[in-house]
Amino acid sequence: MTDTRGTDPSASWCAGRPAGESRLSDLLETLLVDSSGGLRSVGELRLAWPGVQLLRFTGPEITVAGSQSGPVFCFAIRGHLHTTTPRRAFVPGPGWGFAIATGVQSGLMALGGNEFRNHLTLSVELTQECCRRAAYDIVDGLDAPTLQADQPDGVAAFPYGPELRCALGRFVQALGDERSRRTLAPLYYEEIAHLLFRVPEVRPVFTSALRDAGQADPVHQAVRYMRENLTANITVTDLAREVSLSPSAFAHSFRASTGTTPYQYLKRVRLEAAHTMLLSDPAASVSDIARTVGYANASHFISEFKRRFRVTPGELSRVHAG
Template sequence: MEHLVTTGDLIAELAARAPKLGGNDAGWPGLTIYRFVEPTQPQWEEIQSLSLGIVAQGRKAVIIDGKTYMYDPFNYLILSSHLHFQAQILEATARKPFLSFVLQIDPAVVKKVSADMLEHRSVVAFPPERVARIHQDKGMVSALDPEMMSAVLRFLQSLGTGADRRVLTPMYLQEIVYRVLQREQYARMLQIAAKQSGQNPVSAALTYMRKHYAEQITVNDMAEQVCLSPSSFSHLFREITDRSPYQFLKELRLDQARQLLLDGRLSVTDVSRAVGYSSTSHFIKEFRTRFGTTPRAYVDAETLGVQLDALRDGAS
């Protein structure tokens, strides 16, 4: 008799593949399994490419552009590339740890599966107004139905042996994409995959920005890299990233600055210069706008949090 997949099967599989706290490398490119045994404070995270996230146990909040998405067991998110967001574990205990995974998906796989589906007319059609809402609703949460859960479980189980990983895992990955494309988030996944394609000039601009963010680059400089006029480039960039080129560059600089500050080897002034700010006061103002506090207060708060965690660990 065929085994009926249950929620417990997925929980057990993730628990077995996540022996340590935090992120666990699960043996497949772009796949990370997370385990937490207590709630956490909000943390800034970044998604570099089209990704699927699924929670199996516990509860998590994802905050994107000021909007909070509750991420409960057996729901999934389709996350866009180059996405900055805050995440917070809300429910987790040693007995019932928070368990989830994030899987990066190659846009080429989405293109292949969607092409096969269109050829056989398998894509579900939704009303235009619903498609528009899906396009706009970044990080939308959907239910993990039994068919998709079964595909996800088979994908994870196939990672166990070399032969299965070579032959079966790519097939099950395609099935996961196929299941998403059959459901309400199909338009969102197709849109993100198209935007992330290497043929998109914005991809080249993003690479250039990440290499030269500490320099005094302008929109004209970015546009020249992809052979577009500044106005055309700015319009396309905003359409794909939901940000202006300057806004994205600013967020990139401030995120890099946050890491340098936590490293503790540079002063606030040196950090501001290292990430491309000529004015320290301007840097402090923009840092406060993005993170809600001054650079020095941010570092002090993080340091205090680490010290308190160490005291709690020592007391236990």
């Protein structure tokens, strides 16, 4: 018998099984059974998490999706979704979802369901704070070029594969009991945001939430200051002064947004800038690059670089020099 003590019950959600439609739809169907053993009514079922609901239909049905609080992502788990905007018609097949920008309301046509095999769509709203954390983790702030593209209709269709299905399954399963909902569900919610942010079709829909969150955001301003002043000896006090906050208030705000300290984030920005420089010019002097990104001591720079990238700057240069 396998000993599962001390393990995460949802960690093996996809283990040994295909992460396709049947696994996730089977899990969602368990939520449709009420306390008496019968099926809940057709329509919307709100799950035990703000902004998350399951849509169930037995035939073609129009549902309106969207929120003023954050972008909404509708995953067609069984069946498929269509919609039409003033600029275009979206007619994707099964295995696709829709991303709807903050403040946009979109009518979605739910298709592919009948009395015996219901249409199932999982709708997940992401908060602006969650979107912002995903952006900081993946692209180092809100001013990256990848965030400049916009989605004119505020709606985008996107394919989603096994990785996102597994994340959705872990999240939904964690909502099933109070302890997991309190401890594990927040982690899986963040995981879904990170995975969505990596989908090219979805990323523009994040921009309105990110731009709204980024206006006069002290963390955004501080990250920009770091990137524009890599050679300077930057302290937390310097950054706090730049954004007109006390050092303690700034440090608290920065950690809440990025999950790390200003010092650790600055070190990451410097090392990643050095990594980019070495890839673009393998013949460049390691000492010169160290100084360019704010390291006065080349030995310290080499040590930090190896700790982050598992290779020394010299080894990386030799590999890419051919």
